[in-house]
């Protein structure tokens with residue numbers, strides 16, 4: 057058994073024990089990295105210091121588990137599928153539905169959970185803090201406060217945005233954020249090659265405990281409390297762990313279908329986890345599925361952007377997330393990427409990739425407006441910020457080998473009021489919606 061502190065939250069960590077699948081992550085390690093952009097993605101974070109003791113074993117777990125079969129979608133479901141599938145056709149027009157179908161099942165389940173809760177009309181957030189089995193209200197309140205600190209440390213812009221939300225929503229988002237960040241910590245950084253699949257299995261068991269109301273430490277307790285108050289399903293959390301498993305065994309993606317699944321696992325899942333907490337505007341006329349699809353699209357867009365920004369950095373770790381078949385089509389080899397020279401071929405390839413990432417952002421925008429009014433600002437802020445990274449790649453003349461595309465402080469400051477102004481826009485009425493078609 058190992059004792060570890062997460063900031064000022066003291067937590068005995070025995071979920072990964074002495075059998076060689078041991079992982080520890082201390083507060084200083086957890087806080088080493090800072091990010092000011094948004095919820096954590098799981099790739100290319102530098103300087104993580106995980107302590108692990110056994111080289112990686114070779115188990116692949118690429119699927120989405122039992123939820124991956126889609127049988128006979130309804131007409132409404134089919135229309136959602138069509139929207140997404142239009143985004144996942146490759147340049148030759150081939151449609152790539154397999155990963156998408158897997159993901160769609162999860163989206164449909166999330167949407168039905170939220171609808172169920174709305175039908176019941178119960179406000180889970182009215183439950184008194186700490187009235188569950190999670191410990192005293194004071195402890196829980198401390199745990200949530202700690203989650204807030206972690207979120208503020210890593211995702212400043214997003215954290216600022218969450219300040220507009222109701223206190224219940226705010227702390228629930230922080231708890232989800234912290235779980236994602238801790239999950240990411242397991243497999244990222246300099247010790248990534250030493251994490252084992254068994255360690256991830258244990259993290260998953262611990263996740264099941266969180267959802268059973270048996271949290272292991274205070275930060276887990278915050279999430280346990282959150283999932284008892286909001287209709288948050290476990291599947292996206294499991295799928296995120298699957299994304300970590302993918303990263304253990306995979307350093308190339310044959311096509312966009314494979315990349316899409318990866319992006320869903322590590323980032324689209326965050327969108328799905330967030331919607332039940334952020335809430336949908338009571339005046340929204342949109343279907344619940346369409347809002348979830350937009351949330352998914354935002355996660356995918358963010359992750360694609362992350363990948364495009366970090367091509368050079370990933371290449372130095374001998375990783376290429378870009379679809380191999382698309383690289384080949386543009387006459388680009390892995391060696392070209394490792395050499396890191398910006399050529400016309402590269403520019404043409406990048407233009408195509410950026411175009412696709414922007415399509416996902418556009419798809420996401422349609423959903424932001426449908427969110428509860430207090431939740432729109434942080435989402436607009438992170439969407440605008442992340443989308444500007446694509447502009448920065450262009451401004452760098454597509455040199456994402458040696459130049460890091462970033463959004464400067466002044467621009468960041470300007471985007472906050474811009475995001476606020478967009479957040480004031482209410483969901484379109486059904487009339488407006490029809491006139492747009």
Ligand SMILES: CC(C)=CCC/C(C)=C/CC/C(C)=C/CC/C(C)=C/COP(=O)(O)OP(=O)(O)O
Pocket residue numbers: 090091092093094095096097098099100101322323324326327328330331347348350351352354355358359362420421423424427435438
């Ligand atoms: C659009 C609707 C309806 C809802 C919003 C639903 C949400 C919150 C979606 C966001 C999903 C999200 C933030 C995924 C994470 C993606 C990502 C690549 C984050 C980057 O995180 P870091 O790795 O910390 O960033 P940097 O590498 O830029 O520091």
